[in-house]
Amino acid sequence: MSESTATATATRGATRRAGRTAPAPRRSYLRPLLLAVALLVLLALPLYVEEFWLRTGFAVAGAIVGAIGLNLLVGTTGQLSLAHAFFLAVGAVTYTFVAGESGGIGLADLRGLGWPPLVGMVAGVLLAGLAGLLFSPIAARLRGIYLGVASLALVFIGQHVLNSWTQVTGGFNGRSTPEFSLFGFTFGNTDPDLFVLEVPFREAERLWYLGLALALAAYVFARNLLRSRPGRALETLRDSEVAASVMGVNVQRYKGRVFLVSSMYAGLSGVMYALSIGSIAPESFGLELSVLYLAMIVLGGLGSVGGAALGALFVSALPLVFQRYADALPLVGGAGEGGLAPGEAARYLFGLAIILVVLFQPTGLAGLAARFRRRGRDPGGGPADRSASATSDSTTSVPSDPPAQGSTS
Amino acid sequence: MDGVSAAADVRSDVPPVLVEDVTVRFGAITALSQVSFTVEPGTIHAIIGPNGAGKSTMFNVLSGVYKAAEGQVRFGEHRLDRMRPYQIAGIGVARSFQNIALSPAQSVAENLMLGRHHLTRAGFVAAGLRLPRATREGRVHGGRVAEIAEFLDLGDKLHTPVGVLSYGDQKRVEVARALCTEPRLLLLDEPVAGMNAEETDRMAEAVLEIRSALGISVILVEHDMGMVMSLADRVTVLDFGRRIADGTPAEVQSDPEVIRAYLGSGDEIDPSEAAEAAAAAHPSETPGTTS
Incomplete structure (x- = not known):
């Protein structure tokens, strides 16, 4: 073997990199074009x-924001949380309270601050984040399924508060959500009346753009996060907490931070959920919602931002589509008719889809999409099977001596 | 590989490592019992011993993963035995893992960039919004990571997911990731275990180059006796959690207690390993003078 020329390159920063540096991953012009x-x-x-489709689109956008947030926590960092519904509720209630007016009919004496809806939205995100921050000392000390069980408590606390704090939440009847508006432009049917190319732009059209913008922002932020320093630290701590800490990652702080970020995503998602339905009610924020969000990210592919978006699209749009096309679909009946209720049918389908994904495509819809993309590019299938290697390779990720005290080292 | 070459120039900010009377217990089991040794700046110090001797436990104490029940570990003014693992990384102590602890789905470059964690600052907000300082930081450190990868023959695999690399390559990524933290003290846990002869030679050469070019201290746990004896400036031998010898390779080779530890009660020792140890201990003589 030759003398230490390589050392000089490595250690003194000489510029011998020209000849053998690795080729960057191939860039095709197709991808940006398709995106545009x-x-x-x-x-x-x-x-x-x-x-109908625009309203569905806004609901999907809200679900995408929430699913991306949950995926950062569960998929990227490996922390199970069942409390997502709670943080959605915090966002939704905060928005409704801050932007809503006082008053009410009959029994319900509702309070509201009547502040601009944008302030309500920001407050919803911040308060959900604050709730996450308060819980994060617990989140930072537990891992995996233990955190899942601990976070379950938040859902039940949330249900109790939603049902009993009537002045703010509207109690078990719920209360209606104030329309969103941005600097005097209302995301409602009028005020101002708006026509684009002679098409009237009413509430659904306006909310569509709001949803598109928010979902896109949530997507880009998460993508950037995962491709840089904090994202690498989170992924490593999922694979091996010991390795992450030895490489200089403050594991507890990062677990707390990602819980905070995830709950802020949930807060925004909650605001969008409230806007999409037009009202808030306790039964909307039960354990079932948390489980639906978990279904989204498992179907979409754990750890993948795009996968979370695909999963959210599938899970949140399907019941709505079934409802609309109940007549045309076999086995599915409308309200009061024979056959399955649309919501039930959708649930059966999620169940089936999750089983199929776990059995045949553990990397979810994102992995499936990646497979098709690769096939399109090179028929042989490149060596860089990023997603497949994540699950099929089990030789790594166990440090030599896991600390006896587990995660609380 | 020729014999031990002295460090060219020791970095001035590399203090000695003083391990003093370190005891580690797991319940009733004493994994390390009053172990002491000193690692002089700029030297390659090997810790050897049969399986279960406490070598990996020692490494876990040095990197803060385990807490010592008694004794102390000093690195300059720092007390490693009182610090958390990420704090130890922050003062320039890096470690590679025996059983590879990389993220298989991430590329080589991404795994190596984790080594830059304590040298970089970008937080959640800066990274998520791609603030200019975050991207600049990523670019600068990405360049250094590419250099280190090149040094360990990983230059053409930078964008390959670690999970699909060969075992030898993955071991090299482990060492490269530790190097990427710009350490003052490098802890290598069996860097050539499972490697073929050619890969082992290359790794031994790399360790020497790291030491001579960077002037840092290296602590090495290794089973390959040939490698240990030709690389190390000093060797500490552990057996059943106790230090049974400490000295230059030549001194340790002729220590009767070391020979007994490796050859004596042979139930748990791989025979080939024992033969290798004996061959290294007595290059010119026939092994097995004691039973």
């Missing part, structure tokens, strides 16, 4: 499609 086209289509959609 997709964005244009999404932007133009309100001109062509009917209100």
Whole structure:
């Protein structure tokens, strides 16, 4: 072997990198082009499609924000949380309280601050974050399933508060959500009346753009996060807490931080959920919602931001679509008719889809998409099977001596 | 590989490591019992011993993963036995793992960038919003990571997910990741275990180059006796959690207690390993003078 020329390169920062540096991953122009086209289509959609699809789109956007947030916690960091519904509720209630007016009918004496809805939205995100911060000392000390059980408590606390704090939440009847508005522009049917290319832009059209913008921002933020310093630290601490801490990652602080970020995503998602339904009620924020969000990220592919978005699309849109096309679908009946209720049918389908994913495609929809992308590019299937290697390779990620005291070292 | 070469120039900020009377207990089992040794700045110090001797436990104490029940570990003015693992990383102590502890789905470059964690600052907000300082930081450190990868023959695999690399490559990524923290003290836990002869030679060469070019201290746990004897400036031998010898490779080789530890009660020792140890201990003589 030759003398230490390589050392000089490595250690003294000489510039011998020209010859053998690795080729960067291939960049194709197809991808940005496709993204641009997709964005244009999404932007133009309100001109062509009917209100139902736009309303569904906004609901999906809200679910995407929430699913991305949960995926940062569960998929990327390996921390199970069942409290997502609670943080959605904090966001939704805060928005309704801050932006809503006082008053009410009959029994319900409702309070509200009547502040601008944008303030309500920001307050919803911040308060959900604060709730996450208060819980994060617990989150930082527990891992995996233990955190899941501990976080379950928050859902039940949330249910109790939603049902009993009537002045703020509207109690078990719930209360209606104030319309969103941005610097005097209302995301409602009028005020101002708006026509684009002679198509009336009413509440559904306006909310569509709001949802698109928020979901896109949530997506980009998470993508950036995962591709940089904090994201690498989170992924490593999922794979081996000991390795992460020995490499200089303050494991407890990072677990707390990611819980905070995840609950802020949930807060925004809660505000969008409230806007999408037009009202808040305790039964909307039960354990079932937490489980639906987990279903989204498992179906979409744990750890993948795009996967979370796909999973959210599938899980949140399916019941709505079933409801609308109940007549046309076999086995599915409308309200009061024979056959399965649309919501039930959708649930059966999630169940089936989750079983299929766990059995045949553990990397979820994101892994499936990656497989098709690769096939399109090189038929042989490149060596860089990023997603497959994540699950099929089990030789790594166990440090030589896991500390006896587990995560609380 | 020729014999031990003295460090070219020891970095001035590399203090000695003083391990003093360290005892580690797990319940009733004493894994380490009053172990002491000193690692002089800029030296390669090997810790050897049969399986279960406490070598990995010692490493876990040095990197803060285990807490010592008694005794202390000093590194300059720092007390490693009182610090958390991430704090120890922050003062320039890096470690590679015996059983590879990399993130298989991440690329080599991403795994190596984790080594830059304590040298970089970008937090959740800066990273999520791609603030200019975060991207600049990533670019600068990415360049250094590429250099270190090149040094360990990983230059053409930077963008390959670690999970699909060969075992030898993964071991090299482990060492490269530790190097990426710009350590003053490098802890290598069996860096050549499972490697073939050629890979082992290359790794031994790399360890020497690291020491001579960077002037840092290296502590090495290793089973490959040939490698230990040719690389190490000093050797500490552990057996059943006790220090049974400490000295230069030549001194340790002729220590009767070391020979007994390796050859004596052979129930738990791989025969080939024992033969290797004996061959290294007595290059010119026939092994097995004691039973």
